[in-house]
Each structure stands twice: as structure tokens, then as C-alpha cells.
Amino acid sequence: MTEARQHNLVKKRTLTTEELVAIQQLTELCNRHDELYMRLDWNLLANRSGAEVSDFLYYQNDELVGYLMAYGFGNDERELTGMVHPAQRRQGIARTLLQTAREEYTGHGVHELLLICEQRSSSGKAFVESVGAHHAFSEHEMILTNFQPRNRFDDRLAFRPADSDDIAALATIMSATEGTLVEVEEPVIQQRIQDPVNHYYIAIFGDNEVGCHEPVGMLRLNEMHDEIGIYSFAVIPDYQGRGYGRQILEEAIYAVRAEQSQKTIMLDVDVTNERAFQLYRSCGFDIKTTYDYCSIALA
Structure with missing residues (x-):
């Protein structure tokens, strides 16, 4: 080259x-x-x-x-x-x-x-x-220092690894939570899901008494050299406030601990997102540092 x-x-x-x-x-x-x-x-x-x-x-x-x-x-x-x-x-x-x-x-x-x-x-x-x-x-960068699980799981919420067959569902969740277009989210997820350091998970709500199995939440685990990052964490608005976000987060932590017990678990949160910040703090995450993102427009 x-x-x-x-x-x-x-x-x-x-x-x-x-x-x-x-x-x-x-x-x-x-x-x-x-x-x-x-x-x-x-x-x-x-x-x-x-x-x-x-x-x-x-x-x-x-x-x-x-x-x-x-x-x-x-x-x-x-x-x-x-x-x-x-x-x-x-x-x-x-x-x-x-x-x-x-x-x-x-x-x-x-x-x-x-x-x-x-x-x-x-x-x-x-x-x-x-x-x-x-x-x-x-954004605050937060690391898990003292995991505080509640283990209050709704059995109707199934949390599992996602694959290429789930791209449309993952894009729909991101679109609903971020206010973006599904067609914008799909190629980004398609590219990331092919990278072996990225591991997507999806949460599906429903049981035998519910007529449908609806994708309601997701996250992405990014495997770094000495850390596991939690990214793309989302729960669609209609299912927020029911404890599903915490359930998804706790299950993700258990999944990491089962596979990468020695690696630090980290995530980022917007400093203005008080609701998410309090969730992470209650799960045992603490602020490591804070980053400013400063914009330069290009012609």
C-alpha cells in the first residue's frame, strides 16, 4: 500500500x-x-x-x-x-x-x-x-465496580443473542428509541454485526397467552482489549418504566461474567440522561471520567 x-x-x-x-x-x-x-x-x-x-x-x-x-x-x-x-x-x-x-x-x-x-x-x-x-x-464513562443485581425477572421477557435474522427488529428498536429511520439504522447494524468483536442481544416480550412476540429492547456488547463495552442499549418507549431496562442490563452483565469474567464492564451515558444514569448507578456503575464532544462543521 x-x-x-x-x-x-x-x-x-x-x-x-x-x-x-x-x-x-x-x-x-x-x-x-x-x-x-x-x-x-x-x-x-x-x-x-x-x-x-x-x-x-x-x-x-x-x-x-x-x-x-x-x-x-x-x-x-x-x-x-x-x-x-x-x-x-x-x-x-x-x-x-x-x-x-x-x-x-x-x-x-x-x-x-x-x-x-x-x-x-x-x-x-x-x-x-x-x-x-x-x-x-x-458523556460520562462509567465502569461496573460493585454489581448490585435485584434479580426481579419477568419471565415473559426473553433475552437472547441476536444474529443477522434479527437486523430488521434491532433497527426497529433503535428507530423507535432514537427517532431515526429504520433504513438508516439497518446498514449500521449490518456492518457491526459482521464484526466478531460486536455481540448484539435482543429482548422479546411475549408468552403462550400473548398473541405476539414483540421485540422491545436490545444492546450491543463490544469486546475490547481489556474491557467489554455496553452500547446501543435501548428499550422502546411503550415498554419503558416496567423494569425491563434493568432486567436487560442485569442479564447482559451475567452474560459477560460467564464468558469474560476478568474484563472490566463499561458504558457511556449522556450527562443529561438522569434516568439512565440513576439506573446504572443502582446497578453498581461509577463514573470513571467525563468526555466533551465538540463539533466542527464541514462544508
């Missing part, structure tokens, strides 16, 4: 083992220096599809001193996480990386970049402000 170079900057569709090691070393160095937690999905980085440029690496004297990663699943936005070696900051490296990403995605169906910045990062917040990004939303 031919690398596109611009001075000391390299744009990549896939990453080599050497590049992954260098990125991991830079991440650990920046986290220690800034006392932060820069979250990268190493399974994702190691298994890039190569469909588009998603990684931007900046070198000085053959040493990786800056890195920007992009993430997106076929939609019109890309989430960006970046870092610069503490000794090489204030040299315009971060701006160069961001500008290269802007040029890469402009005119290719991407209309928005979301810069992810940990709230306690003073340097990150200053950079976001300096480039004119506007705060869009914030």
Missing part, C-alpha cells in the same frame, strides 16, 4: 504492528503526563477495514510525536481522538493533524467532525476552543 505523506505526516487506511506499538506508547506517555484516560479501541485500530483513511500519524526524526484517529460507521460524522507528545506541544502539530483530517473528509459525505476531549484536560479544552469547535454534548 502506498502511504500518502505530507512532510512528517502519514495518512493510513490500516496500521502495521510497529505503528500500533508506537501509538500505544505515545498514548501511555500522554496519559501519565496529563493524568488522563485517553480511550482507544485497540481491536478497532488493529482491524481497520481499509475503506478510508482513518489514522493520521506525525513523526519527528522517525519518532511518533502526534496521532489522530477517526471513527465512524458509514454515517455523516467522524469522532476524532488525538494526542501530541508533551515535549513537542505548541508547535502546531495538533492543528496540522486536524487540518489534514478536515481536508480528507470534506467532500466525501462527512458533514461534521466531533472532537473528543476529557473534561479535566485543560490543554485539550484550550485546543478545542482555539480551533472554533462548539460543544455538542458530554
